[in-house]
Amino acid sequence: MRNYNLNIAGYNIRFEALADGPDLIPSARFLRNITTDNNSDILIRVHSGKFNLPEKAEKVFSAPYVEEMNGVHINHGINFWSIWKCHSDLYIMTVFPLSSPDKNALLRFSLKQAEWDLWIDSTGNSTDPFEYPLDGLVLYYLTVIYGDIFIHASGINNAGHGYLFSGVSGKGKSTMAMLWANSGSKVIHDDRLIIRKTAAGYKMFNTPVYNNDEPGESPLNKIFIIEHSLKNKLVPVSGGTAVSLIMANCIQHNWGPDIIARLLGSVSIMCETVPVLKLYFKPDRSVIDHILEHE
Amino acid sequence: MPALKSILTHSPSIVTRKTGNEYVLIPVTNNIADMNSVYTLNETGAFIWEHIDGKRSVEEIINELTEEYNVDNKTAEADVLSLLEEMSKYLIINK
Numbered sequence: 001m002r003n004y005n006l007n008i009a010g011y012n013i014r015f016e017a018l019a020d021g022p023d024l025i026p027s028a029r030f031l032r033n034i035t036t037d038n039n040s041d042i043l044i045r046v047h048s049g050k051f052n053l054p055e056k057a058e059k060v061f062s063a064p065y066v067e068e069m070n071g072v073h074i075n076h077g078i079n080f081w082s083i084w085k086c087h088s089d090l091y092i093m094t095v096f097p098l099s100s101p102d103k104n105a106l107l108r109f110s111l112k113q114a115e116w117d118l119w120i121d122s123t124g125n126s127t128d129p130f131e132y133p134l135d136g137l138v139l140y141y142l143t144v145i146y147g148d149i150f151i152h153a154s155g156i157n158n159a160g161h162g163y164l165f166s167g168v169s170g171k172g173k174s175t176m177a178m179l180w181a182n183s184g185s186k187v188i189h190d191d192r193l194i195i196r197k198t199a200a201g202y203k204m205f206n207t208p209v210y211n212n213d214e215p216g217e218s219p220l221n222k223i224f225i226i227e228h229s230l231k232n233k234l235v236p237v238s239g240g241t242a243v244s245l246i247m248a249n250c251i252q253h254n255w256g257p258d259i260i261a262r263l264l265g266s267v268s269i270m271c272e273t274v275p276v277l278k279l280y281f282k283p284d285r286s287v288i289d290h291i292l293e294h295e
Numbered sequence: 296m297p298a299l300k301s302i303l304t305h306s307p308s309i310v311t312r313k314t315g316n317e318y319v320l321i322p323v324t325n326n327i328a329d330m331n332s333v334y335t336l337n338e339t340g341a342f343i344w345e346h347i348d349g350k351r352s353v354e355e356i357i358n359e360l361t362e363e364y365n366v367d368n369k370t371a372e373a374d375v376l377s378l379l380e381e382m383s384k385y386l387i388i389n390k
Contacts, residue, residue: 240317240335254328
């Protein structure tokens, strides 16, 4: 393909291969997100080859390549992706260790412009321009632009009510999603969600992480900060405490006071209307009854 | 611990947000937020935070807290000094 649009979490992202660019082949996990709606929020022009960072570009954030296996984090000690800044332009420089070890890319973007440029340097004539980790990085900066919230959380919809369960790795997000799935609720996602404020209220959206992820969304009615326990217990929290607990679980690069302030503002406003509770839970069906009894 | 005559200001390396009667403070070092040191101020803490303005001394803040919350001066002094100690990374002392 020379161009296509993806709808992910309500963001319309258009990819266009320029004359010098490679053929674009979206991976299987994105096929359900392809849309015929050409009205894009962001246009990414795809070029082939290398593009050098400006000399004055300054590295503002970088991430090592860390794999999690059975709860253990393994740092592979290689440069994975990094964020660079030069005036109002930002750059993402990345490699693709999971899928294409011979490929690297540079994305030039701006929080104020809707047209971005992506240079892909690889040996093949065709490529997926949105391979991991670029997909998550682009989605993260879209949440920054739109004042949305990208969060480590599972989300479910039970009879029209959307519940979000947030916690860092090991706190029980997937367990909670599985318990609700077994009781017949719809799982929006079991690991990460994007929260957006819409005219109809707050909504949570999934993003394609696994090949079988169907695009999903739900109203967001309650947020639970989860913790394993021997007994089910709900503790409402509000104000600064609620904001701090949610901020700790947000996916964020933590650089740039303006970006941090923007997220802090979005989370604070959300906490004024969406109830936040700490949930200590036993990992069995009883937690669902406990939550529903307290509706 | 700042002296009673010290005048304090907020550190510029901080992102703040008032939510209801409370504040959330996030320190930023070398352009990176320290999310492990997020600090929440309750209503009294928020009162003290808002009175740290580069003009009032610690003693003046204690006196205003005493008046606002109808507590004795010793209790207000202990509360203010304890909070300032905890928040030292968010503050600059103008001597």
